[in-house]
Amino acid sequence: MRHEVTMPQLGMAQDSGKVVAWMKSIGDSVDADDTLMEVETDKATMEVPAGRSGVLAEILADAGSEVPVGDLIAVISDEIGAESGAPKPAPDKPAPPKTAKFEEAIRASKEPEPAPENGLAVESPRVAPIIRKGGAALGRVLASPKAKRLAAEAGIDLRSLLRRGVSEPLLAADVESAAVAPASAPSALGAVAASDAFDELTEFLRDSGSGLSADLAWASFVSGALRATGLRKGEIAVSYRSVSAAGEEFVCRDADLAKLATLSPEGDEPADIYITNLTESRFSSFLSGQGGLPHLVVASPNQGFFSLSVQFSEQDLPLSSASAFLEELMKRVEHPVRHLL
């Protein structure tokens, strides 16, 4: 705790007092009854007790200076170094530089800076280093008071919301949605599956002239694997995109319950699972920082194999469930006929 010592009023008409001498030095232990200083008014010179026990942490008025009544002249703290965080001068070292700086600051804060000739009001550069904290110069995040409070309570850095693209001013709702979003990077689980059966299916679909594609087969298989593991109940929405020349992109619901021939890709996000298909490209992996979870990435780095990787939040989906889902998916990919029948 920091206790401020101010110039006392020792007489009724007294408006300032002169510090004659300090009886204690910075770093000294003081008792409440100890004489801290001698003060001279126009009537008398008096010894002034500390009024409070502790350690004399700061002296802000030099001996000999005239100080208005009520102005801060010293600080007594409960412990050495408990204050400002700045290292205190050792008791045996003189404190004048610090004292001088404070005096200057006090004077500067009292005397209004004359307006510059161009009429623009600017902050006094002499006061600025004391009033301003270093970080403020880097710019502020514009957020409502409530948003700031919620962020502080949840331990969320408001700047991280800006980095995610949330626009200012940040409101309570922005912080609340950030609080429920996974705080850490998603987990990922990968597997390799034989692709020959699925490739045959793809060829068959292409040659059948039905206009059907492997894209719908993926959506159907993933939807089915999700349902089979019991991770989702009721309607299952799959969001699918293919990194290819065609750039197929769609959302479809309950893809596993319809025959491929009757499947119609439609619907809106959010989906229960997101698929990114790289098999038509030369890319082998993809990690989305923005997209929803769980997220399945399919690639075909080697002839005859698929690499299947599911990204998920362990808060929402335990590893055991993610692995069960991948198992189910591999069964379907390696034996597509079973699933389709």
Added chain:
Amino acid sequence: MREITLSQAVNEAISEEMRRDPTIVVMGEDVAEAGTPFKILSGLVEEFGSDRVVDTPISEPGFTGIAVGAAMTGLRPIVDLMFGDFLFLIMDQLCNQAAKTHYMSGGKLKVPMVVRTNMGATRRSAAQHSQSLHALVAHIPGLKVAMPATAYEAKGLLKTAIRDENPVVIFEDKLSYQEKAQVPEEEYLLPLGVASVRREGRDVTLVGTSSMIHVALDAAKLLEAEGISAEVIDPRTIVPLDEETILASARKTSRAIVIDEGHRNYGVTAEIAARIAEKAFYWLDAPVQRFGAMDVPVPFSPALEDLTVPTPEAVAEGARRAMRGELIHAA
């Protein structure tokens, strides 16, 4: 429940109290024979006689001063100030004498008087008969200030004010005198300093004084159609102010708009908004907004006069902007 006009409610409050307590007197211009220009006090002089319902000369400082003295010496006067604009004439009697006598006499004297007056624009009465000057007296320690919004509040607050041992100024809205509201037959009192939550809501708090409660309620209806849920609070008295109810609501909804018919500058909206900002700051998701009368003399031109007062549309738009986080650009 029966419905009566605000004017009838005031008449009932005064008659009932005068029957109960023979020290209550009414004084002012045209209060007896004419029953005031708004016909509020009709029938009083017939029942209580011209000793207790006194027509005074056209001298507001004179009769208000008489009332202050009468209150100190045992009567309970109800002063009728024909227009709120005439408050400027009785500032010394009200603010220097009535408000301070109890304090300066060390509690030996009390001034149990009521000043009934009115407020409100859009009655085409021009700049000297259209002002809402309640902020002037609310600023003075020692005066209580009530602002009834409907007949129900008018009766309940006036009866309480008459029984109060201190000076109370009541502002009635001129345009509301013929507005009806449900008022119980049986006697009731409304305490000073207790707000009324007129409508519960989730997204934004609208605090409206006097007739501005109707602006707030209409704005709430507009917002409801858009899925924004507004809570509407009538403080009923601005001194004392039911801060707790207002702050609790602002903390709940995290947005607040204050509406009052006095001028916006240095007014009641500023006071209430400042208290919300001071005491509910970390619960606010948007700046507190204020709607008041435009800071101009009230114009005589109807087209212009209507532009100077808060409207439900403007309040609703303020609420929408607060919801959308747009007020960052308000400065």
